[in-house]
Amino acid sequence: MKSGSRPIVKLGLLQAACASSPEANLKKTLALAERAARQGAQILCTQELFRSRYFCQSEDHKNFKLAEKIPGPTTEAFSRLAKKHRMVIIASLFERRAAGVYHNTAAVLDADGSLLGIYRKMHVPDDPLYHEKFYFTPGDLGFRAWQTRHGKIGVLICWDQWYPEAARLTALQGAQILFYPTAIGWHPGEKEKYGAAQHDAWETIQRSHAVANGCYVAVPNRVGHERLAGVGGDGIEFWGQSFVAGPSGQILAKAPADREEVLIVPVDLTQVDVTRTHWPFLRDRRIDAYGDLTKRLVD
Numbered sequence: 001m002k003s004g005s006r007p008i009v010k011l012g013l014l015q016a017a018c019a020s021s022p023e024a025n026l027k028k029t030l031a032l033a034e035r036a037a038r039q040g041a042q043i044l045c046t047q048e049l050f051r052s053r054y055f056c057q058s059e060d061h062k063n064f065k066l067a068e069k070i071p072g073p074t075t076e077a078f079s080r081l082a083k084k085h086r087m088v089i090i091a092s093l094f095e096r097r098a099a100g101v102y103h104n105t106a107a108v109l110d111a112d113g114s115l116l117g118i119y120r121k122m123h124v125p126d127d128p129l130y131h132e133k134f135y136f137t138p139g140d141l142g143f144r145a146w147q148t149r150h151g152k153i154g155v156l157i158c159w160d161q162w163y164p165e166a167a168r169l170t171a172l173q174g175a176q177i178l179f180y181p182t183a184i185g186w187h188p189g190e191k192e193k194y195g196a197a198q199h200d201a202w203e204t205i206q207r208s209h210a211v212a213n214g215c216y217v218a219v220p221n222r223v224g225h226e227r228l229a230g231v232g233g234d235g236i237e238f239w240g241q242s243f244v245a246g247p248s249g250q251i252l253a254k255a256p257a258d259r260e261e262v263l264i265v266p267v268d269l270t271q272v273d274v275t276r277t278h279w280p281f282l283r284d285r286r287i288d289a290y291g292d293l294t295k296r297l298v299d
Helices: 022-038 061-066 073-085 158-162 164-171 188-213 270-278
Strands: 006-015 043-045 088-098 101-109 115-120 145-148 151-155 177-179 216-219 223-226 236-239 243-245 251-254 261-268
Touching: 006 022, 006 216, 022 043, 022 073, 022 261, 073 088, 073 101, 088 151, 101 151, 115 145, 151 164, 158 188, 164 177, 164 188, 177 188, 188 216, 188 236, 188 243, 243 261, 251 261, 261 270
Parallel strands: 006 043, 043 088, 151 177, 177 216
Antiparallel strands: 006 261, 088 101, 101 115, 145 151, 216 243, 223 236, 243 251
């Protein structure tokens, strides 16, 4: 889509609450994607692991049954939708790669429905109610960017968003937009004391990736309070607030914290080149001095 001589691309972020049924969640997400397409979305991104409630709140082998192959039924459904609407789609899935090897994976479908590739979550957390190391093998495909019909995009997943190295290495491949499908929220008992600071840190670090790399950052997060059967405690209150930041870190649009949203945000991709030219952080990098970044600590 063009406005004058400037290439304007509409991003669509899906922020939704998840039910217990994977089939119901898939049906709902496809319906939300259709709604986004009707509103002009050209690059669409789901929230992290949209097909289920956030099962990593406990370590339970039964949850491995939620995983699926890629390509598989879900990517086929989104492929048809991508082709129908000439829309790029990023779908976050629990991937069954082989017996005993599972990944937290994003599938990238181009506007003709073809599977351009996948990104496997590189940074895998283990925190109270976020027991991802039990389920997910760390990604082994590295950081990637894809040239799609509507722009060059990079995809990272949730915990990756705290790491400037991940954003940088993806941007260095020419990504104009970094997408971060996410599932993050508050522990209800901690929300009053820490909630504002936690959310502010989450938003700030991702806005900083936009600034440091002169690109757009798009972050769909789930919403709703999820308590899983058989898991004690108060569950997780997902904070929503999906957003898109511009190349100078400015918030262009943000969804609410307390309800579902199909967030449609037009972005001007020429601003990536303009920003990187006027704020030439990539030019002035001292690549000769960064060798210690490959070490765990520097003595």
